[in-house]
Amino acid sequence: MSDLASMRFFLGMLVALVGFAGVGFAQGETLAERRLKELIARQKELLAEAAQENPHFDESNFRLQMEQLASGYEEWLRANPKNADGYAAYGYLLSKLDQRKHAIAMLMKANQLNPDLPLVKNQIGNWLAEEGRPLDAVSYYMAAIKLAPEEPLYHYQLGTLLYEARDEFLKSGEWQRDAIDRAIHEAFKKAAELAPDRIEFTYRHAESFYHKDPPDWEGALAAWKKLEAEAPTTIERETMRLHIANVLGKMGRVEEGRAVLEEVKEDALQQQKEKLLKQWETRERKTE
Numbered sequence: 001m002s003d004l005a006s007m008r009f010f011l012g013m014l015v016a017l018v019g020f021a022g023v024g025f026a027q028g029e030t031l032a033e034r035r036l037k038e039l040i041a042r043q044k045e046l047l048a049e050a051a052q053e054n055p056h057f058d059e060s061n062f063r064l065q066m067e068q069l070a071s072g073y074e075e076w077l078r079a080n081p082k083n084a085d086g087y088a089a090y091g092y093l094l095s096k097l098d099q100r101k102h103a104i105a106m107l108m109k110a111n112q113l114n115p116d117l118p119l120v121k122n123q124i125g126n127w128l129a130e131e132g133r134p135l136d137a138v139s140y141y142m143a144a145i146k147l148a149p150e151e152p153l154y155h156y157q158l159g160t161l162l163y164e165a166r167d168e169f170l171k172s173g174e175w176q177r178d179a180i181d182r183a184i185h186e187a188f189k190k191a192a193e194l195a196p197d198r199i200e201f202t203y204r205h206a207e208s209f210y211h212k213d214p215p216d217w218e219g220a221l222a223a224w225k226k227l228e229a230e231a232p233t234t235i236e237r238e239t240m241r242l243h244i245a246n247v248l249g250k251m252g253r254v255e256e257g258r259a260v261l262e263e264v265k266e267d268a269l270q271q272q273k274e275k276l277l278k279q280w281e282t283r284e285r286k287t288e
Contacts, residue, residue: 032080039072040089047096066097084114092123100127118147122154125161134165135172152194156201159187159208181212199236202227206243221247238264242272254280 046069050062073090080086091106104127110120125140141158148154162169162184169175185208191198192205206227209220224247228240241260248257257280264273 084110088120118144152191155187156191159184217247217251235266238266
């Protein structure tokens with residue numbers, strides 16, 4: 001994931017963080033509740049600023065302000081040691097400051113105080129996955145989905161975990177091959193349905209047809225054609241055409257694939273185009 005994509009991802013998660021403390025200042029709220037909202041709002045503001053493409057962005061000043069924000073959380077938690085939302089927000093901030101051990105301690109504390117926070121479950125799952133513990137991470141991702149089934153990110157991350165650690169899940173004996181392949185496809189499918197405007201979700205959904213046993217080429221073809229029709233830029237449309245051509249080749253419809261490739265003009269895609277054409281030529285020579 002690119003730095004910009006990562007930052008946009010983090011900003012999306014911060015929307016959920018703001019939800020911990022509500023939105024705006026409610027009548028009758030305590031000073032502690034108001035202060036937590038202010039900390040979360042400042043956190044969102046700083047990360048939004050960092051996500052912008054600004055050549056004059058002052059990284060050292062940004063880090064200083066984030067550290068000041070961390071001090072504000074610590075002061076708040078000393079006065080409110082039983083508040084799960086505070087630990088969750090602070091743990092999330094620490095993860096952005098690369099203080100992983102401290103971050104997971106805060107998240108575990110939040111989970112202990114309130115086991116019904118889906119964002120916390122998801123963040124713990126992330127930490128476990130990054131630590132190379134996918135079999136532990138999957139239960140937290142599934143718990144996050146159970147608590148917030150309409151959040152597309154949680155489905156996407158489950159699908160990604162199952163795909164990337166597929167061999168480990170199979171070796172565990174707790175997952176069968178067809179079950180894991182089906183779970184991967186369904187996870188990406190759900191993410192794409194819930195967020196059809198997120199290309200990273202819809203792209204992985206289209207790819208997931210390849211990993212069925214046997215591959216579902218008809219399903220893949222329909223998915224790539226849909227993405228081609230909706231692609232906002234020329235290079236994205238032509239990228240989808242490469243996939244369409246590849247699938248047509250897999251289906252034995254090479255001439256149709258060649259016709260599609262004629263519509264791939266972008267310089268950046270010529271290497272992949274030539275590679276696909278050579279694969280077909282090699283295959284045809286072997287069958288002569």
